[in-house]
Amino acid sequence: MSTPIRFALIGNPNCGKTSLFNRLTGARAKVANYPGVTVERRSGMVTGLTQPAELLDLPGTYSLFVTSPDEQVARDVILGQLAGERRPDLLIAVIDACNLRLGLRLVMELKSLNRPIILALNQMDEAKRRGISINTAALAKAIGMPIIETVAVNSQGVADLRKVLDDYAQQPAMPEGEQTLTLSDRQESVEALYAEIESIISQHVIQPAHLPRWQDRLDSLVMHPLLGLVVLFSILLVIFQAVFAWASPVVDLIDAGFSGLGELVATFLPDGILKDFIVEGMIAGVGGVLVFLPQIIILFFFILVLEDTGYLTRAAFLLDRPMRGLGLSGRSFIPLLSSFACAVPGIMATRTIADPRERFITIMVAPLMTCSARLPVYALIIAAFIPEQAAWGIFNLQGLTLFALYFAGVASAALIAWLMRRRASGREEYPLLLELPTYRWPMAYHLLLGLRERAWIFIRRVGTIILALSIVLWFLASFPGAPANATQPAIEYSFAGQLGHLMQPLFAPLGFNWQMCIALIPAMGAREVAVSALATVYAVGEESIDVALGSALAASWSLPVAYAYLAWFVYAPQCISTIAVVKRETNSAKATAFFTIYLFALAYFAAWATYQIASALVG
Amino acid sequence: MNTAVFANTHPLTLRLDQCRKGATVRVTGLIEQPLFGAQDERVGLRLKELGFLPGAPLKVIGFGLLGSDPLAVQVNGTKFALRRAEAAKICVELIQA
Ligand SMILES: Nc1nc2c(ncn2[C@@H]2O[C@H](COP(=O)(O)OP(=O)(O)OP(=O)(O)O)[C@@H](O)[C@H]2O)c(=O)[nH]1
Ligand SMILES: [Mg+2]
Numbered sequence: 001m002s003t004p005i006r007f008a009l010i011g012n013p014n015c016g017k018t019s020l021f022n023r024l025t026g027a028r029a030k031v032a033n034y035p036g037v038t039v040e041r042r043s044g045m046v047t048g049l050t051q052p053a054e055l056l057d058l059p060g061t062y063s064l065f066v067t068s069p070d071e072q073v074a075r076d077v078i079l080g081q082l083a084g085e086r087r088p089d090l091l092i093a094v095i096d097a098c099n100l101r102l103g104l105r106l107v108m109e110l111k112s113l114n115r116p117i118i119l120a121l122n123q124m125d126e127a128k129r130r131g132i133s134i135n136t137a138a139l140a141k142a143i144g145m146p147i148i149e150t151v152a153v154n155s156q157g158v159a160d161l162r163k164v165l166d167d168y169a170q171q172p173a174m175p176e177g178e179q180t181l182t183l184s185d186r187q188e189s190v191e192a193l194y195a196e197i198e199s200i201i202s203q204h205v206i207q208p209a210h211l212p213r214w215q216d217r218l219d220s221l222v223m224h225p226l227l228g229l230v231v232l233f234s235i236l237l238v239i240f241q242a243v244f245a246w247a248s249p250v251v252d253l254i255d256a257g258f259s260g261l262g263e264l265v266a267t268f269l270p271d272g273i274l275k276d277f278i279v280e281g282m283i284a285g286v287g288g289v290l291v292f293l294p295q296i297i298i299l300f301f302f303i304l305v306l307e308d309t310g311y312l313t314r315a316a317f318l319l320d321r322p323m324r325g326l327g328l329s330g331r332s333f334i335p336l337l338s339s340f341a342c343a344v345p346g347i348m349a350t351r352t353i354a355d356p357r358e359r360f361i362t363i364m365v366a367p368l369m370t371c372s373a374r375l376p377v378y379a380l381i382i383a384a385f386i387p388e389q390a391a392w393g394i395f396n397l398q399g400l401t402l403f404a405l406y407f408a409g410v411a412s413a414a415l416i417a418w419l420m421r422r423r424a425s426g427r428e429e430y431p432l433l434l435e436l437p438t439y440r441w442p443m444a445y446h447l448l449l450g451l452r453e454r455a456w457i458f459i460r461r462v463g464t465i466i467l468a469l470s471i472v473l474w475f476l477a478s479f480p481g482a483p484a485n486a487t488q489p490a491i492e493y494s495f496a497g498q499l500g501h502l503m504q505p506l507f508a509p510l511g512f513n514w515q516m517c518i519a520l521i522p523a524m525g526a527r528e529v530a531v532s533a534l535a536t537v538y539a540v541g542e543e544s545i546d547v548a549l550g551s552a553l554a555a556s557w558s559l560p561v562a563y564a565y566l567a568w569f570v571y572a573p574q575c576i577s578t579i580a581v582v583k584r585e586t587n588s589a590k591a592t593a594f595f596t597i598y599l600f601a602l603a604y605f606a607a608w609a610t611y612q613i614a615s616a617l618v619g
Numbered sequence: 620m621n622t623a624v625f626a627n628t629h630p631l632t633l634r635l636d637q638c639r640k641g642a643t644v645r646v647t648g649l650i651e652q653p654l655f656g657a658q659d660e661r662v663g664l665r666l667k668e669l670g671f672l673p674g675a676p677l678k679v680i681g682f683g684l685l686g687s688d689p690l691a692v693q694v695n696g697t698k699f700a701l702r703r704a705e706a707a708k709i710c711v712e713l714i715q716a
Contacts, residue, residue, distance in 0.1 A: 062665070062668055062669060063664075063665070063668045065661075065664060065665075065668070067661060067665060098696070099695075099696065099697055101670060101695045102669065102670060102695070102697060105668060190664065190667040190668055190672065191667070191672055191673075194667075194670070194672055207696075211693075211696060216680075219680060219681070219691070219698070220680075220681060223680065223681045223683075223691060224681070225681075225682055225683065225684060225685050225687075226685070228684075229684070313700070316700075317683055317689060317691060317700045318683055318684050319684070320683055320684075320688070320689050320700070320702070321683050321684045321685075321687060321688045321689070322684060324688075330689070330700065428654070428655055428656030428657060428658055429654045429655055429656075429658075429702075429704055430655075430658065431655070431658075431662045431665070431701070431702065431704070431705045432689050432700055432701060432702045432705065433662075433665060433666075433669070433699060433700075433701060433705060434699065434700040435697060435698070435699055435700075436691060436698040436699065436700055
């Protein structure tokens with residue numbers, strides 16, 4: 001056989017497919033406690049088999065009669081309807097043992113496809129803890145397929161599963177027929193299927209009638225119409241405070257470290273081009289961004305904890321009503337929340353939204369949620385311009401400014417969503433139908449893995465794209481050198497200087513100087529580069545080798561200009577990867593063009609208005 | 620399906636969206652919901668697939684923001700958030716208020 005055998009994991013949302021996938025392939029795909037984490041097909045090779053075998057991880061689905069784009073992916077893959085894709089040879093149906101009925105229903109539906117199938121009965125640890133007892137052998141006989149009990153979080157039973165897969169891989173493949181699915185012949189069958197499942201369960205499973213009490217108690221607090229909101233806002237407040245107050249000592253430490261490093265290198269290296277390159281191009285550029293690692297880590301720590309507990313869907317539940325007024329819904333909450341980390345996964349997550357119009361609006365406003373890449377830009381400018389003083393007794397002025405920037409993004413998103421919805425009123429509604437998963441303690445293993453992943457992504461970005469752009473920018477800012485009869489600083493004659501001066505008239509109404517204009521270009525690749533670009537440009541321009549960028553900015557920008565620059569970054573520029581993912585997810589050049597242009601226009605307008613108003617106020 | 624439409628006039632039966640927090644009820648049938656337009660059949664099917672079938676016991680866990688919409692219900696040990704529009708498709712009889 002030339003192509004390896006192909007297995008596919010299929011099951012309800014949140015039953016543990018991706019956890020199993022990670023165990024079987026050694027991958028580190030994202031796992032979290034809410035339905036709709038996986039929205040794409042993902043493939044990997046199963047480790048530890050005697051023959052090469054491919055495993056597919058799929059989005060969760062309740063039924064083959066799908067209602068949203070992510071479910072469609074799962075269905076297309078297992079039915080072999082994806083262009084250029086062979087359908088899987090063996091289906092591994094995954095069931096959450098605490099949620100048997102729902103899982104078995106899908107399994108029975110899959111069975112009617114007449115395809116080779118085995119069943120992984122996952123979350124057995126949790127089922128035992130709750131007192132659910134399952135006669136697995138009898139159940140396997142009743143539904144007519146092999147069952148393997150698994151615990152995907154500690155790899156119990158995963159070896160058994162691997163063994164079954166290995167045995168299967170060694171058998172010669174056999175041809176089978178396939179049924180087609182239509183709505184009409186499925187309508188009546190739901191009742192009949194459930195009746196069958198009910199009788200199977202009553203014979204082979206002993207289930208307690210109630211969920212653990214603490215779960216219900218927690219829900220009555222967290223989903224309380226009023227107290228629930230208090231809880232939600234308290235959580236957001238704590239996150240905010242943590243990201244900006246707790247991180248600052250570490251940030252200062254790293255900052256001091258890089259300054260020290262710059263000085264150290266400067267004393268050891270002989271004067272000349274190499275020294276300039278290392279101190280101004282590399283240490284200033286890269287260090288300027290790397291100092292924000294602690295904040296990114298803290299932000300992701302909270303996001304990961306919230307994702308793993310199962311709280312997110314409760315927040316979506318509370319916010320469904322207010323979001324509906326904006327043409328969104330509780331279903332758009334998680335994609336929008338993810339966009340605070342990065343708009344790319346946020347936009348991908350909109351695949352869980354069934355309503356195409358709502359999905360479109362969510363994609364269009366997702367980048368207005370301040371992504372973590374903008375954090376360094378905000379933090380740098382705030383630290384340079386906003387005095388560190390208390391406001392109204394308890395608040396910190398810098399923190400408040402930051403909050404205002406985040407809020408400006410959210411409020412603009414609300415306004416734009418509302419405007420877009422008004423154009424499309426009077427349509428039919430789509431249901432919410434959101435599963436609220438059971439609460440779970442966040443697992444230290446997931447947290448550490450997730451944080452390491454995020455830290456690594458950030459460091460890798462700094463080490464690759466940001467470093468590369470810093471170096472390129474340093475060259476552009478250093479060459480060509482000043483002519484012999486130069487009257488201005490050397491950088492004014494460089495390529496960067498010339499380019500900046502070329503752009504500057506366009507941005508003059510916003511108050512931007514040419515250095516700011518230059519920084520906008522590499523920021524299209526990654527927003528943090530705006531910081532390293534400014535660092536490089538100012539480091540090259542300065543006579544001293546001081547790498548403290550903040551003081552350089554404070555000396556050369558006026559306050560209204562700084563505000564205008566912040567306003568620009570609330571809206572734009574969208575990084576290239578965001579634009580690419582919008583193109584892929586909307587599959588429309590028109591929508592992508594609209595997206596890009598409207599955000600740029602908004603950024604320009606917001607920066608202009610901010611500059612004019614702030615100038616008038618400052619006098 | 621006809622019986623379900625009549626069910627509304629029966630003193631003991633009501634629609635899920637009329638239930639109070641904490642009520643335990645049993646599903647008696649699904650009815651049409653014009654709000655969903657052409658989607659209605661799909662929504663009904665999905666509700667059934669999730670377990671909202673005649674005979675299934677439900678528990679109303681709570682209501683969303685300011686006590687109105689959406690509502691959370693538990694069916695077969697799984698909790699779901701439904702809007703009133705979906706809940707109004709589900710006819711139920713009271714087991715325990
Ligand atoms: N206790 C316990 N928890 C598990 C087990 N398997 C998965 N989980 C947890 O269940 C949640 C969902 O796991 P995932 O692997 O993301 O589930 P999924 O089926 O891929 O979910 P979707 O991609 O959203 O469809 C996570 O919080 C896991 O930690 C298990 O065997 N035991
Ligand atoms: Mg998954």
